[in-house]
């Protein structure tokens with residue numbers, strides 16, 4: 307089961323391996339399977355989160371191409387943008403970011419949390435109105451910088467290119483070690499799925515490892531049919547980029563949009579319950595946009611009896627706590 311990613315340029319940015327720990331009180335409360343948290347909120351870079359794994363490969367690629375600036379895009383409260391800007395600061399690259407005002411809430415959302423840290427971390431922040439194609443806007447912006455004599459490296463939304471997805475392909479090998487170290491078999495992986503890089507990277511890693519562990523991607527906004535098609539495509543591209551001559555069966559792409567209403571970045575009661583349960587039973591902070599909805603999905607699957615009591619289900623805690631400060635009113639009591 308050896309699969310070598312060492313030919314790809316990579317920069318050490320994350321604290322790896324991230325902790326792998328049982329959420330015993332939560333498992334007991336739900337009366338379901340044993341829930342394990344893969345703590346990718348603890349990747350360590352300026353608040354951490356899942357994008358840091360992707361950025362190890364993305365920043366490696368940028369440096370190998372002689373870039374002097376990274377350009378990336380996201381929502382006002384993008385965790386990806388915060389981690390990208392921090393990564394750029396750490397390796398001495400400039401960062402220019404386009405933040406789309408797609409979710410308009412209040413003063414805290416507009417100014418606190420991630421956007422505040424983007425400024426603190428030294429990025430040039432350009433805010434724009436909701437866009438039909440933010441990735442395209444970002445690419446055009448990067449082209450303009452190139453015309454002015456800079457050497458930009460464009461990172462798409464969520465860091466979800468084939469390069470970024472390798473971060474989660476390699477995470478699978480960490481998870482295999484976590485399982486061995488704890489003497490368990492992993493029976494399922496649950497995580498928040500949005501720009502596809504995490505889910506596609508995980509699926510590519512599982513295929514490389516010849517494992518059939520199911521991955522449940524909980525959509526945080528997109529329709530599940532559309533999301534699964536996009537995950538399938540990025541998984542195929544990632545397998546090819548990684549030099550693996552293996553294919554993915556479309557039936558192994560599992561996405562659910564049952565937990566994302568009313569829309570991206572918009573709270574719902576399942577999310578609030580999940581965030582409160584993890585905080586109050588485990589002292590673990592989830593976030594309102596991604597992990598809260600993903601955990602609501604896991605809780606619902608457990609309540610529906612989808613897992614057996616002796617199974618081991620891994621919840622990938624992809625981070626995002628910084629955004630709690632952008633939503634003070636829903637948790638203040």
Ligand SMILES: *Cc1c(COP(=O)(O)O)cnc(C)c1O
Nearest residue numbers: 385500501502504596624625626
């Ligand atoms: C970006 C993000 C995700 C989703 O990861 P994708 O690779 O975009 O699907 C999940 N959780 C958090 C906290 C994130 O910031």
